[in-house]
Amino acid sequence: MEHLTRVLFDIFLIFASAKLLGELFERFRQPAVVGEVLAGLLLGPYLLGIVPHSPVYEGIAEIGVIFLLFTVGLETKPSDILKVGVVASKVGLLGILLPFVLGFGLIAYLGHPTLEALFIGTALVATSVGITARVLGDMGLIQEIESRIILGAAVIDDIIGMILLAVVSSLGEGALSWVRITLVAVEAIAFTLFLGLVGSRVINRYGRWIERIKTPQAPLVFSILICLGLSALSSAIGMAAIIGAFMAGMVLAEFSEGYHLVEKAEAIYAFLVPFFFFVMGSHINLAVMASGEIIWLALVITVLAVVGKLVGCGIGALSLGRSGALIVGVGMVPRGEVGIIVAMLGLRLHAIPESMYALVIFMSVVTTLAVPPVLRVLFRERLQTREQATIWTAREKAG
Template identity: 45%
Template sequence: MFKFLLTFLPLLSGSALAASSGETAGLLLGLFWVVLAATLCGALASRLGMPAVVGQVLAGLLIGPGALGLVQADDFLLSLAELGAVFLLFMVGLETRFRDLLAVGKEAVLVALLGIILPLGLGLGFGLWQNLGTVSALFVGTALVATSVGITAKVLQELGVMDARFAQVILGAAVIDDILGLTLLAVVSGLGTGQSMGAAQVGLILGLSLGFVALVLTVGLPLIRRFESRLRSLSVSRMFNVAVVTGLGVAALSTVAGLAPIIGAFLAGMVLAEVKDELEFESKVQALEAFLAPIFFVVVGLQVDLSVLTSAAVVLAGGALTLLAVAGKVLGGLLGARSLGQEALLVGTGMVPRGEVGLIVASLGLAAGIIEGPVYAQVLLMVLLTTVLAPLALRVLVRRTAVGSVS
C-alpha cells in the first residue's frame, strides 16, 4: 500500500497536473499540498510539544523534491511565502509598541552588533581553514550573520511572550541585524563580482536603510495619532483594508531602500499598534496571517535540497559550521543582553535560526560563483539545523525560565 502511494502521489503533483489540466489547476493543487502539509504537520508538532513552525518546515522537506516530490518551490509559492512572511512580521509589529523597543534599545544594539561581528569572524575563520579564498570565506561568514526573525517571532507568538523584555530585545536586535546584514551582503556580493566597494558606497547603502526606518517612525507615529479620530469612524472591514494597504505599501517601500520587505511590514505594524486598542481590526489581520504564514515556513523546507547532504565530509563540515553559527549568536546574546540575567540566553537562542534568510544568502553565493557546491551544501545544512533545532531549544528555555521565576 505504501509503495502504491509513493507511485501514485507524484502523479497528483502540481507539475504533473499543470501539464494535463492547465497551469491554474497545477498551481492550486500545489497550494493544496502545502496548506494540507502545514496543517497536519503543524498540528502534529504541537501535539508532541514542539513549535508548530518546526512541523511546518519539516512538512516542506517531506512534500518537496527530496522526498515525496509533490511540490516544487516555484515562483507562485515563493511569492505567497514572501507574502506570508510580510504578514507575519506585520502581525508581530502590531503586538510591539515603539516605546517598548526604545526601552531595550541599548541591549538590542549590542546584541545585533555582537551577533554580526562574532558569527562573521567565526565563519571567515572557518572558510580560511578550509583553504577558501578570502571573498568566499567572507561569504561563509555573511551566511552565518543572517537571522530569520520570522521563525523566532512565530515561536514567541505561540508561547505568548511577545510582551516580555527579552522578546523585545530579540525583535529590536533582529531589525538592526537585518539592516546591517543586508549592507554586508551587498558589499560581499560586490566584491565577489569584482566591483570595488568604497567607504562612500557602503555608507550610502547603510544610510538609505537607516534613513528609511527613521522616516517611517518619525512620520508614521505622529500621523497615525493625528488621524486616529477619523479612523474610528471606519467600519471594521474598511479599517482592515486600511491596515493591509499600509502594511503592503510600507513593505514595498522598504525594498526601495534596500531592506527586506518584512522590515517595512514590521515597522508598519508597529505604527498601527498605537491605535489597535481603539480600532477592532487586529483579529482580521491575524486570520490572514494564520493562513499565509504557514505557507512561508513550508516553502522554507521546500527550498532545502536534501541531495547535497549525502556526503559524509559535507555533513561533518556542515555540523562544525552549525556549532560555530550557534556559538556566535548565543555568545552575542549572552554578552549583549547580560543585563537581563538568565534571559540573556533566551535572546541569544532567539537569534540563532537562519531560515529563509540563510537560504537566500547561500543561493546568491552559489549563483554568483562566490562559493562552490560543497561549501553551499555545508551552509545549507547549517541553515536547516539552526532552523529546526533553535525553535525547539527556545521553547524549552522559555518554559524553564518561567518555572524558575515562579519558584
C-alpha cells in the same frame, strides 16, 4: 480546468500537510514552524515530489512572509523599545556582534567568497522574536524580568539584523566596496529611523481620518496598503521586502490597537504564512548535504550560533546575576524564520550555494528545537514558585 484542479489540490496539500505536521510538533511541545518546513521538505520536489515548484506558490509564500513580518511589527511599539533600556541594548548588540564575527570569520577563513561569508554571518545574527515570544507566552512567563529583556533585545536585534540584511542583500546585487556598504547602511538606517520616528507619529496623529472612509474594514485595508506599499518600496531601493513589511507593522503598532488589527492580521497570517515555510522547506536539497565536509560545517556553524548568542547575550545580561544571564542567553538562541529568510535571499541572489542554504536551515531548525526544553528546565523553579503563589491566592480568595 485540469490545470486549475491541480493547483487547487496543491494548495490544499500545502496547507493541510503544513498544518498537520505543525500540529504534530505542537503535540510534542516543539515549535509548529519546524513541522511546516518539514512538510515542504517531504512533499517538495527533492524528496517525494508530490508538490512541484511553481511561481503561484512562490508568490503566495512571498505574501505570506510579508504578513509574518508585518504581524511581528504590529506587536512591536517603538515606545516599547525605548522602555526596555540599557540592558536590552547591551544584550541585543553583543548578541549580534559575536555570532556575526564567528560566522563571518569561519566562512571567510575557510576561503569562501566574502559575500557568502557576510550572508552566513547575517543568518546567524537574528533571533526569531516570534518563536521566543511564543515559547514564553505558552509558559505564561511574559511578565518575568528576563522575558522583558529577551523581547526588548530581540526587537533591537531584529532591527539591526534587518539593517545588516539590507546591507548584505543590496551588496548581493553589485560590486563590494566600503563606500557602497556605508551608503547602503546609511540608507537603511535612515529609512528605519524615519519610519520609526516620523511614520508612527504621523499615523498616530492623523490616523483617525480612517473612520471617514466608507470601504468596509477600512483600518485593515489601510494597513494592508501601507504594508504592501512599504514592502514594494524597500524592495525597490534595494532592501528586502520584509524590512518594509516589519516597519509598516511597527509604524501601525499603536494605531492598530483601536481597531483589533492584530486579530485580523493573524487570520490572514494563519492562512498565508504556512505557504512560506512549506516553500522554504521545498527548497532544501538534502542531496547537497550528503558530503561529510558539509555535515561537519553544519555542526560547527550550529555550535558557533549557540555559543555566540549564549556568550554575547549572557555577558550583556550579567547585571541580572548568573542564573538570569543564562536564561536570557538561552532565550536568544532560536533563529527560526529570520535565519531561513536570510538564507533564502542569499540563494535567490546566487550569493550562497545550495549547500550553505541547507546548512543555515539545519542551524535554524536545531537552535529552534533545542531551546524550548532547556528554557523549561531553567524556568522550572520560577514556575513552581508561580504555581505555589497561585494556590495561595486561590486559598486566600476561597477563605
